[in-house]
Amino acid sequence: MKKVIFRGACTALVTPMNEKGVDYDALERLINWQIEEGIDALLICGTTGECATLSDEEHREVFQKAMDFSGHRVPMIAGTGSNDTAYAIELTKVAYDMGYDAGLLVSPYYNKTTQAGLIAMYTAIADSSPMPEILYNVPGRTGMNIEPKTYAALGKHPNIVGIKEANGDMEKIVETMAYAGDDLCLWSGEDGMITPMLSMGADGVISVLSNILPKKTSELCHAYFRGDVKKSAQMQLELTPLIKMLFCETNPIPARAAVAALGFGENYVRLPLVPMTEANQARMFELMREQGLNV
Numbered sequence: 189m190k191k192v193i194f195r196g197a198c199t200a201l202v203t204p205m206n207e208k209g210v211d212y213d214a215l216e217r218l219i220n221w222q223i224e225e226g227i228d229a230l231l232i233c234g235t236t237g238e239c240a241t242l243s244d245e246e247h248r249e250v251f252q253k254a255m256d257f258s259g260h261r262v263p264m265i266a267g268t269g270s271n272d273t274a275y276a277i278e279l280t281k282v283a284y285d286m287g288y289d290a291g292l293l294v295s296p297y298y299n300k301t302t303q304a305g306l307i308a309m310y311t312a313i314a315d316s317s318p319m320p321e322i323l324y325n326v327p328g329r330t331g332m333n334i335e336p337k338t339y340a341a342l343g344k345h346p347n348i349v350g351i352k353e354a355n356g357d358m359e360k361i362v363e364t365m366a367y368a369g370d371d372l373c374l375w376s377g378e379d380g381m382i383t384p385m386l387s388m389g390a391d392g393v394i395s396v397l398s399n400i401l402p403k404k405t406s407e408l409c410h411a412y413f414r415g416d417v418k419k420s421a422q423m424q425l426e427l428t429p430l431i432k433m434l435f436c437e438t439n440p441i442p443a444r445a446a447v448a449a450l451g452f453g454e455n456y457v458r459l460p461l462v463p464m465t466e467a468n469q470a471r472m473f474e475l476m477r478e479q480g481l482n483v
Contacts, residue, residue: 190349192373193290193320194263195391195413196228197405199398200236202443203250204453210246214453216257221452223261227402228392228409230258233267234292235329236396236440241458248282255286265394269294269324273309277316284319292322292352292394297330303338314347321347326354326377333357336364343371352377352394358384365389379405379431383424386412396434397427400446401479430479433472437464445469446476449483 199222204214222230232254233239233247242250251266258264266283268291270276280291293313295306314321323342325334333355342348351368353361354377365374365388376385376393385393386409398405404423412420434442441457445464448455455463464472473483 190346190371190373191320192391193265193322193349194229196409197392197398197402198229198231198263198265198375198394199227199402199405200231200234200394200396201254202399202440202447202452203233203237203239203242204447205238205458206454206456210242210250211453212253215250215253218447218452219254219257222398222402223258225402226406227262227398228406229263229265229289230254231265231267231292231394234324234394235267235294235326236399236443237267238440238458238461239267247279251283251286251288255288260287263289265290265292265322267292267294268313271296271299273312276309276313280313280317280319280321284317288319290320290322290349291317292324294324294326295330295332295334300330300332303335306334306338307341310342310348311345314345318347320349322350322352322375323348323372324352324354324377326352328354328356333360336360336367339364339372340367343368349373350375350391353385354378356381358388361385361388379434380428382408383412383417383420386420387417396439396443397431399443400450400476400481401427401430404479427479430472430475433468433475436468436472442468442472446472446483449473449476450481 204211266288268279350373379397408423
């Protein structure tokens with residue numbers, strides 16, 4: 189088994205923005221709060237961080253500022269994936285030079301590819317830098333699935349260390365662990381399936397929920413690791429209504445509204461995203477208050 193980058197909850201962090209650009213004051217305060225609340229790791233410029241609408245300059249600056257703000261107090265993961273393999277290679281090198289612990293590589297969206305193409309693309313990126321790489325499978329956004337035998341092949345690469353799995357198919361996940369579990373760490377990419385994924389040997393979750401509940405999301409994982417499966421399952425069930433609200437509109441629309449309500453920047457998203465509807469916000473804020481959040 190390769191080095192485990194983190195165990196527990198990693199926040200797929202929002203990137204606070206306003207009409208002028210990235211709100212670095214809010215980003216610094218958010219990162220400090222996350223670490224003070226006991227988050228196990230941070231992912232910068234993932235899907236929830238609106239990486240798709242960051243300019244190249246912003247992408248690099250957010251990487252650097254986030255690393256500076258964190259002081260590397262927790263493992264830091266950089267979203268360096270792209271459907272342009274050359275650009276992914278470039279960003280991976282940038283993140284490695286900044287000291288990131290791993291890169292997160294989404295499978296190619298829109299242009300898509302074959303399973304052979306996935307192997308070739310991921311291998312090319314992993315060959316480009318010694319930084320550990322985590323594969324990100326999210327068929328709902330990319331239109332394709334990384335198949336279990338593809339994972340098994342990629343797991344033989346020394347720099348490919350894990351999977352963020354968001355395909356929602358437990359049968360495929362079981363098959364993946366049967367083929368590749370000795371070579372790849374597994375992290376849930378869906379907040380609604382954390383405890384079930386832990387039962388399949390996952391090391392935790394790369395989470396949207398932990399943007400607003402870092403301590404509870406981490407505790408859900410660590411309760412399982414301590415052997416308190418019942419508590420982990422109970423927390424999963426109790427958090428389900430809020431998790432569903434965080435995905436009732438396209439991520440990160442609800443997460444941005446939730447983080448803004450906690451005082452970390454404005455409720456602002458870039459087109460083609462638009463702010464959360466008032467009705468959904470009201471219901472989400474009600475559920476946040478039930479979890480002890482002051483909104």
